Amino acid sequence: MTYYCVTGLTNEPFKMCDLREYNAAGWRTSETTTSSGHAIPHPAFEHFNVKETIAAETNIRAPYEYNELSSDEHESKTWKLHLVHRDKLSFAWLNDHRRRFESRMKRDVKRVASLIRRLKIEGTGAGGGSGGKTSYEVEDFGSDVVSGMDQGSGEYFVRIGIGSPARSQYMVIDSGSDIVWVQCQPCSQCYHQSDPVFDPADSASFAGVSCSSSVCDRVENSNCHAGWCKYEVSYGDGSYTKGTLAFETLTIGDTQVQNVAIGCGHMNRGMFIGAAGLLGLGGGSMSLVGQLGGQTGGAFSYCLVSRGTDSNGALEFGRSVLPIGAAWVPLLRNPRAPSFYYIGLSGLGVGGMQIPISEDVFRLTELGDGGVVMDTGTAVTRLPTIAYVAFRNTFLAETANLPRAPSVSIFDTCYDLSGFLTVRVPTVSFFLSGGPILTLPARNFLIPVDEKGTFCFAFAPSPSGLSIIGNIQQEGIQISFDGANGFVGLGPNVC
Numbered sequence: 147m148t149y150y151c152v153t154g155l156t157n158e159p160f161k162m163c164d165l166r167e168y169n170a171a172g173w174r175t176s177e178t179t180t181s182s183g184h185a186i187p188h189p190a191f192e193h194f195n196v197k198e199t200i201a202a203e204t205n206i207r208a209p210y211e212y213n214e215l216s217s218d219e220h221e222s223k224t225w226k227l228h229l230v231h232r233d234k235l236s237f238a239w240l241n242d243h244r245r246r247f248e249s250r251m252k253r254d255v256k257r258v259a260s261l262i263r264r265l266k267i268e269g270t271g272a273g274g275g276s277g278g279k280t281s282y283e284v285e286d287f288g289s290d291v292v293s294g295m296d297q298g299s300g301e302y303f304v305r306i307g308i309g310s311p312a313r314s315q316y317m318v319i320d321s322g323s324d325i326v327w328v329q330c331q332p333c334s335q336c337y338h339q340s341d342p343v344f345d346p347a348d349s350a351s352f353a354g355v356s357c358s359s360s361v362c363d364r365v366e367n368s369n370c371h372a373g374w375c376k377y378e379v380s381y382g383d384g385s386y387t388k389g390t391l392a393f394e395t396l397t398i399g400d401t402q403v404q405n406v407a408i409g410c411g412h413m414n415r416g417m418f419i420g421a422a423g424l425l426g427l428g429g430g431s432m433s434l435v436g437q438l439g440g441q442t443g444g445a446f447s448y449c450l451v452s453r454g455t456d457s458n459g460a461l462e463f464g465r466s467v468l469p470i471g472a473a474w475v476p477l478l479r480n481p482r483a484p485s486f487y488y489i490g491l492s493g494l495g496v497g498g499m500q501i502p503i504s505e506d507v508f509r510l511t512e513l514g515d516g517g518v519v520m521d522t523g524t525a526v527t528r529l530p531t532i533a534y535v536a537f538r539n540t541f542l543a544e545t546a547n548l549p550r551a552p553s554v555s556i557f558d559t560c561y562d563l564s565g566f567l568t569v570r571v572p573t574v575s576f577f578l579s580g581g582p583i584l585t586l587p588a589r590n591f592l593i594p595v596d597e598k599g600t601f602c603f604a605f606a607p608s609p610s611g612l613s614i615i616g617n618i619q620q621e622g623i624q625i626s627f628d629g630a631n632g633f634v635g636l637g638p639n640v641c
Contacts, residue, residue, distance in 0.1 A: 190498030194571050194588035195454050196563045196599065202596050225398040225442075226609060227304040227466075229459030231320070244596045248300075251555040254525045254616075261322065261521070264611045265483050277375055292413060301617055302522060303421055304461050307397030309349030309407075315341050315422035319448070319461060321522040323380060324430035324485045325365070326396075326437075327387050327409030328423035335413045340420040346410055364432055365391060377409050378609070385416035387423075396434075398463070406437055418451040427522070428485030429629065444629030450522070450621045468626050472635030473582035477627065483513030487627060489634050490579025491518040491613065494533065496540040497572030507533045508613055516611040520625070520634070524616040526556065528608035535576075541603060544572040554595045557602035561592075564599030576615070584636055590619050 196357045297602040307326055315328060316339070327335045333346040344350040352509075355361050362368050362375035367390065369376050380386035389411040411423065416486045426433040427446065435446055448465040451459035478488035491508040494501050507530050510517030529537060538559050548569060551560040563569060574591050576584040592605045604618050626635035 155219065161486070161560060170221060189573050189585060190571055191570055192588050193568050195197065195568050196566045196601070197568075199589060199592075199601075200594050200599060201599060225401050225464060226460055226462045227306065227398060229304055229448060229461045247595050248555060250525055255556060258528055258609070258614065261519075261524070262608075265375040265612065269336035301525060302459070306425070308344055308394060308422075309397050310348075310351035312395075312397040312402075313341070313344055313348075315344065316420055317337075317423055317425040318421045319427055319522055321427045321520065322486055323426040323495040323523075324433040324436065325377070325409055325426045326406065326424070326426040326432075326434050327377075327379070327389070327411050329387075329414050330412055332423060333412055333414075335415065336411075337414060337416060338420070339422045341422055344396075344410075346392065347354055349394065351393075351404065352410075353393045355391040355393060355407065358395045361432075362391060368397065379409070387411040387416075403438065405440075406434070407432060407493075426485075428499065429479070430485045430486060433485070435463070435627075435629065439629075445627065447624060447626035447635075448522070449624045450617055467587050468628055469624060469635060469638060471624060471638045472624070473578070473584075473637060474628075474633045474635050475578045475580055475582060476515070477629070477632045477634045478510055479632075480514045480515065480517060486519045486521075487634065488517045488519055489615075491576060492579050493577035494529075494537050495573075495575035495577060495583070496537065498575075500575075500577060501536050501540050503533050504534050507611075510632060516613075518613040518615060520545050520615045520620070522617050522620070524614045525618050527605050527616045527619045528612070528614045529605060530611050530613060533613075533615060534605060534607040537605065538603065541572065541574065551600045552603075553598065554602055556606045557595070557604070559603035560595070561601050562599060563601050566599075578636075584623075586619060587622075590621055593618065 191517050259538075302319050305314055305316055307313060308315050317326075317328070329345050331347070333343050336343060344469050357370035357373055357375050359375065362370075365375070365377050367378050367380075369378075375391040376389070377391045378386065378388040378625055380388070387409060389409055392408060393405045394408050394410075396406045396408075409423075413559060427435050430436055435442075435444060438444075441463040442463045445465045445468055445470070446461070446463045448461045449459045475489050478490060480486060488510055490510075492505045493503055493508075508516070508518050528534075542559060545561070549562045549572075551562040554560050557573055571588050571592065573585050573588075575586070578584060591604050592601045594600065595602050608614065624635075624637055627633075628635065
């Protein structure tokens with residue numbers, strides 16, 4: 147059996163490689179023995195360019211431009227959209243890197259808290275005879291506004307067309323939720339967005355969903371008013387969207403997809419900064435992936451554009467987007483949280499060596515506890531405390547020669563690299579169930595928190611047994627989901 151690494155080095159990011167390729171390329175490698183006794187080589191150290199990273203991540207570029215709606219459509223029904231980080235768009239309103247960083251971390255803390263809260267609520271609902279529907283009290287709507295609601299932290303956007311004729315809108319992508327919704331006129335309460343608020347009166351394809359429709363029954367917290375299906379999605383952190391459920395035409399690239407069930411939000415609260423709404427990509431039937439299932443085979447792929455680069459990310463739907471040569475790992479399902487995409491994680495590595503952490507720490511139990519979720523809306527990877535401490539301490543030991551800096555925000559491991567052009571740092575790795583190893587480049591775990599040269603180790607302890615692989619660690623890797631066959635692919639293409 148051949149085992150592969152998905153690896154990232156400065157000159158050859160995220161290349162799929164085996165032992166011969168490593169040696170032929172002349173990379174420094176070490177061997178790690180898996181639980182099954184197989185030795186797998188991967189790079190132990192990387193030379194990290196401090197100055198280039200600071201310059202790239204603290205530079206605010208001119209507004210990002212591309213064709214309003216661009217895609218590739220093939221006979222196999224493949225649709226492709228550009229995917230951009232929010233900081234590359236003209237509505238990135240924070241020009242100070244430290245303020246942008248602090249804002250992002252506040253959103254992230256709220257995001258993680260709401261994911262964990264959602265697991266607890268759904269688990270209780272499933273076992274309490276309520277049919278798995280989550281209940282929310284009216285007072286949940288009244289707490290302070292926060293940026294990182296469970297429906298998406300607003301980090302990555304795509305641009306799609308809504309209605310007929312199509313009105314181009316920026317939408318947040320969220321792999322952890324199942325509803326597609328957009329702010330709508332008349333808007334009794336809306337946050338600021340970049341494009342004009344969508345007006346269903348201007349769309350020839352807009353059609354409300356009746357209360358008798360089976361679609362209405364598939365939406366949590368649905369209710370009826372004057373025969374039409376109403377929805378509301380709300381969370382204890384103060385964010386919500388409420389409005390009318392409707393069938394509408396979405397334009398994805400050059401392709402029109404008719405009769406997509408979307409939420410037309412007339413009352414919305416949350417700090418999305420520019421986005422018109424949210425594109426749910428979760429595993430449930432009401433997500434865009436679920437609704438496209440018959441046309442795309444439940445397959446989609448994304449590549450999150452790396453921070454501070456001019457490259458473009460992509461979001462693609464269709465069976466033909468699944469890459470040849472990817473490292474495929476089983477996609478795990480949690481009946482308590484069908485929206486989430488779980489993968490198996492057997493361990494962590496630093497400097498080419500696996501850390502002695504029990505695989506049980508990352509296991510998804512039969513009761514639906516623990517496990518490892520891949521989430522586009524969470525920025526920083528969270529690990530159970532016992533795993534995080536061992537991981538962090540090993541990294542600290544391998545970087546003892548680097549000057550330390552005080553803790554910043556959620557990060558307790560920071561460095562003062564202001565006097566360096568480059569530094570030599572150990573790589574970090576995720577040991578995935580079945581053998582593959584995901585080895586990250588330094589830019590995916592050492593991030594600048596200011597313009598002066600303070601860098602932090604971009605991991606944090608989880609307040610529960612749930613592990614979350616965040617979007618910082620996912621950046622630059624093509625990640626593909628084959629829902630029909632139950633696999634997740636990593637690499638080998640990059641964005």
